[in-house]
Each structure stands twice: as C-alpha cells, then as structure tokens.
Amino acid sequence: DFFKKDFSIGFISLNQKSLLAKNLAVMQKAGIDIVESLSIMIESTQSRLKRILEDILISVKSGNTLAESFARHPNVFSGIFISSIYAG
Numbered sequence: 001d002f003f004k005k006d007f008s009i010g011f012i013s014l015n016q017k018s019l020l021a022k023n024l025a026v027m028q029k030a031g032i033d034i035v036e037s038l039s040i041m042i043e044s045t046q047s048r049l050k051r052i053l054e055d056i057l058i059s060v061k062s063g064n065t066l067a068e069s070f071a072r073h074p075n076v077f078s079g080i081f082i083s084s085i086y087a088g
Contacts, residue, residue: 011048011076012047012048012049012052012076016047016049017077017081020041020049021081021084023037023041024037024041027040034060034066035057035060035061038053038056038057038060039057041053042054042057052073052076055069055072055073056069056070056072056073057069059072066085067082067083067085067086070082070085
C-alpha cells in the first residue's frame with residue numbers, strides 16, 4: 001500500500017491537467033499574477049494535484065519560472081505540457 005500511494009501521486013487525469021491549464025490561462029488574461037493564481041487553485045483543489053501545486057508555488061516564489069517549476073514533476077506533466085508553458 002505504501003507503493004500504491006507513492007505511484008498514485010504521479011497520476012493526474014488529463015481532465016485535471018486541461019482544467020489546470022485553462023484556469024491558469026483565464027486568470028493570466030484577467031491580470032492575476034501567477035503566485036495569486038496558484039494560491040487560488042491550491043485553495044480550491046482537494047485532489048493529489050494540491051500537493052503538486054503547493055510545490056510549484058514554492059518553486060515560483062523561490063525565483064524559478066513557471067515552466068521550470070512544472071518541470072520539477074516530470075512524472076506528472078509531459079514535456080509537451082511544459083513546453084506549452086515555456087511558449088506562453
């Protein structure tokens with residue numbers, strides 16, 4: 001069961017990833033900065049994604065770019081997903 005827990009964090013559904021990308025884009029277009037956007041998403045997330053977003057927020061606050069912060073989770077976010085963040 002320990003191993004199931006460990007591996008399960010890597011699985012975030014495609015639907016969750018799509019919703020994450022869409023929400024970040026909408027908040028960016030609304031003029032909400034990335035730290036605030038991530039904080040809002042963390043507050044409204046109850047899933048495994050919450051821990052990942054918390055780590056991404058800490059990474060961004062430490063000076064890393066959003067893409068670098070997402071790239072810290074290669075078992076969750078594909079290279080294509082991360083490249084799309086780099087592209088804007």
